[in-house]
Amino acid sequence: MESNNEDKLKYLPLVLGILGVFLGLVEGLNCPVLFGWENIITEMVISVVGGLAAVILYWKTDETLVSGIQFMVTGILMFALIQNMATYGLILFVLTGLITIFLGGNFSVSDKRLIGIPAGTFILLIIILLIVGFASSMYEDNLSNEISISNLNAQCEDSFGYYNSNVTYDLNVNTSMDYIQADVIYYDQDGKIIRTDTPWSQYNINPGVYKIKSTYFDTFKPVKAEISLKNDYDSNESFYTQNVTFTQTQASI
Structure with missing residues (x-):
């Protein structure tokens, strides 16, 4: 046994x-x-x-x-x-x-x-x-060849010491993807990062046009922004980037 x-x-x-x-x-x-x-x-x-x-x-x-x-x-x-x-x-x-x-x-x-x-x-x-x-x-x-950005607009309004800014654009996706994270990185006049915003992220993306909007409100003046797209949540590497300079306006009294 x-x-x-x-x-x-x-x-x-x-x-x-x-x-x-x-x-x-x-x-x-x-x-x-x-x-x-x-x-x-x-x-x-x-x-x-x-x-x-x-x-x-x-x-x-x-x-x-x-x-x-x-x-x-x-x-x-x-x-x-x-x-x-x-x-x-x-x-x-x-x-x-x-x-x-x-x-x-x-x-x-x-x-x-x-x-x-x-x-x-x-x-x-x-x-x-x-x-x-x-x-x-x-x-x-x-x-990166399957992604494009159109209707890109970046506005910054000086509202008496506070800067009300936004970046809007259309994200054109030509192929199915598992994941995209869209970041907008705000820079001051010295090239220093003053804010990073993630206005949009999505899984199981189908081909189409996706409208993205990022907003910023602070006392630090943004001069330019970088749009950064990632296809991996756990990575710092971007597969697509595009820079844009803000159009500066003054708030009316």
Whole structure:
């Protein structure tokens, strides 16, 4: 009976590892786009490649220490990419790694070459991020050609020491997009940023014309503004920018 129980326990890391792979895919598919699609895709690839590598190591070799480490490395990398959205995947893979190591009872590595597999997972992560980053750069270059701004107007009224300003424009979108954030950055005469406003942001954008208006009211006089468009909430990089100089007027008494 004890032998049968041990045989059943042998399959536990195998089952948990496969569940971890599926969980990693589900977490990636359910991750909000604001985490960046490159991070989401990379997390899903790591969960499949890293998780299956650990499963194969466990099933085909006696190197339970290496396979346990591989399970844990996979979970940690997933969490590093999409943070709390991969919490359950992290817990499951780390738990599977610990179970694998302690069930095997082997705390040494016979074939030193297999240590390269967890290290290779880190290298794979770097390669994927480089490739996806290059693809993302090309995508953003192409994306800027699908966006244009028309009917741009920037007015600044001096109202007895207070400056009442607004920037209005039509945002013309020629392609479907997951997300756009429109920022307006206000500058004084010395080129110093005096205000950043986010008048508009939206998910699941269809082609069309979107009317944007940003307002400003303060004692610091804006001289020019920069319109900045982002397609990633969690990024400081803009895929489209345009500058405009304010038309100055004086309020009537």
